[in-house]
Amino acid sequence: MENDFIEMMEPTPELDSKKCKAFALFIQLILQYTTLLSAVVAWYMYDYFIAGATFLLLFVIMGIVRAQLRNSSIPMKQQEYHYNDKGIANWYVAKNFCLSKELE
Secondary structure, X not given: XXXXXXXXXXXXXXXXXXXXXXXXXXXXXXXXXXXXXXXHHHHHHOOHHHHHHHHHHHHHHHHHHHHHHHHXXXXXXXXXXXXXXXXXXXXXXXXXXXXXXXXX
16 A cells, blocks of 8 residues: 555646746636636625625536646546646646647
């Protein structure tokens, strides 16, 4: 049981260009703050109950979006690891938009 480690196949990619880094930062911010900002806007415009319902609904939706981004870009053997929003955004941008020399 002490030797049951998941093999690391590829490290989390480092993005080279500023455009790729900016796009990864944009995705990271969306994943982190969409739920909270939407709940605050709903609270300001409507009511506490609507804000709470918005928060819970978007919490589930953003969890599904995170899982889809993680499963579509991170290699299968490495999906057992825990990734934060920055790691998921870096993998997604590196695999789908900014193909570097390391990943080809």
